[in-house]
Amino acid sequence: MTRILAGVFAVCGLLFGATAAGAAERIVFVGHWSESDSFYNVIRNSAQLAADQLGVTIEFRNPSGGDLSEMGRLIDQAIASKPAGIISTVPDEAIVGEPLSNAVATGIPVVIANSGSAEIAAKIGALRYIGQAEYEAGKAAGGKAKAAGVNSFVCVNHFYQHPVSHQRCQGFADGLGVPLGGQEIDSGTDPNDVVTRAAAYLKAHADTQAILTLGPTGADPMIKWVKDQGAADQYFFATFDLSQDIVSAMKDGLIKVAVDQQPFIQGYGAVAILTNYVRYGVLQANDVFSGPGLITKDNLEQVLALAGKYR
Template identity: 35%
Template sequence: MNRERSVRRSALWRVLGCLLMVLFAAACGRGERASATTRDSRARPRLAVVTHGQASDPFWSVVKNGIDQAAKDMDVTVTYQAPQAFDMVAMSRLIDAEVARKPDGLIVSVPDPAALARSLQAARDAGIPILTINAGGEEARKMGALLHIGQSEYDAGKAGGERFARAGVRRAICVNHEVGNVSEDERCRGFLDALTKAGGEGRVLSVNAASPTDMQQKILAATTPEVDGVFTLGPAAARAALAALQSANRLGTTKLATFDLSPEILAAARDGQILFAIDQQQYLQGYLAVVLLAQYAQHGVLPAAEAIPTGPSFVTRENAAAVIDASKKGIR
């Protein structure tokens, strides 16, 4: 068994172990509710979710699906807020507004810990329990979060770099479409560290996610003849890279891979246009966060772990069809 498979299997067992604890907690919670010995007198807790991703975004819509399903399963009220674009000032204001409403729990993504520190401190001062999802895992405990649900972005990027190296890539660009997002920085850092260790080299290319045309043009200009790999950090940048490589007739000679999934990315993986897509199972991030925080708000129970890893896993030509079936149900 190679190292990557061993790491993935270890992560899977940790997730399964945590899920068993969640189910046990839910069973205990039902018993406590029946005997009216709940931690909170309110029968229907209210949770607030604030992320840096809009629910209309294909990636974040799946997170929202998980949140909505968990809210139904746990019989809790959940609100979802996000800024119109990647804007930490606006996100901080949204958190402040939710804190003022005094929810029973707060679920947040933390793409920029420094920018959100004051708002999260206000939540802690108000006695509001916090869970983090998706971004901010490395800083979650320092910021007072009870638990993080997501993946190590550095490790995921590193695993992607190792796969690129095994595929023969020696010179690559890592396309960062969200400058200022610490998680994206970590993804590129892990990717470039792995590629460099394998004898290759690479650099970060910053692009504007708000302009697909700008992304495509910059990726095309950066993909000089010696560049044989393009690694993107999300579906929007991957679509731009795919278009750039197709326009230059380099799709077969320049390897392309990305973080995260969308219908277009899954189709490209199925057709062999993308080497792989890194899947962090964002549905679980939304679903588990609501389940766990609802249990904590009502009964004071929580898994004894700092983080629950939901990734990375890899979608390739071999398994893309199965993932496409799940995506049609809104869970991948």
């Protein structure tokens, strides 16, 4: 009996020790989104879920108003705090590439999530990249539009300063088999600016057949505008990502296709990859491409309950 109890206490001690070690592990997640970006909530929710389940601490840091110039400073601050690891988006390699390389040089493991590429991750020295192949995602959506007879569009780009955004627009154009040319506009992030600039383009190019938005920041105000204009049947409306407004518009048939990069996988997977590496020194062999997945009215019911939270 004494030996049995001793064994039980020993096991309990090991479990307690592992829990305590897990609680002491701290990950910093630096993202490029503004707090008002609903897409950010999905990444954050899934990363927090993984942290809770794995027993690690996670801190989220993002630039005020989505100002990319702040990201380098936020990464430097994260390095100075000496976390167990850093997760970061790479909306612009010129801004965050060097700070993230510095993190790796100091011995802090890094995972790139959401924006960036496997090539950039390798260049920085990050463990892995987990995110969507952006050009391919745009091309897949463009293929859907082409099948519907579309040959012209406007790309309403709300994050024009991010190199990855242009890959989405170019992919859509290539999916249609047309030059991108001047069909991409810098809409800004303010809902009024989005509508004003997109409406001006559509007025000047009355033969435009499709509207492509690159996320809820552009999609949500454009959904309202299209409804207000009574133009639901006039445009093939395609978008990236999901929000409650996008889901509702898909149910109504206004939005024909949404590109789902499955941000749950990005946030949750990045925390899991980093935690497993820090704790056990194990690392999966390949980068992770979380998308694209195309959502249409036909498969929408699967994601309805989780839109805006985990989808």
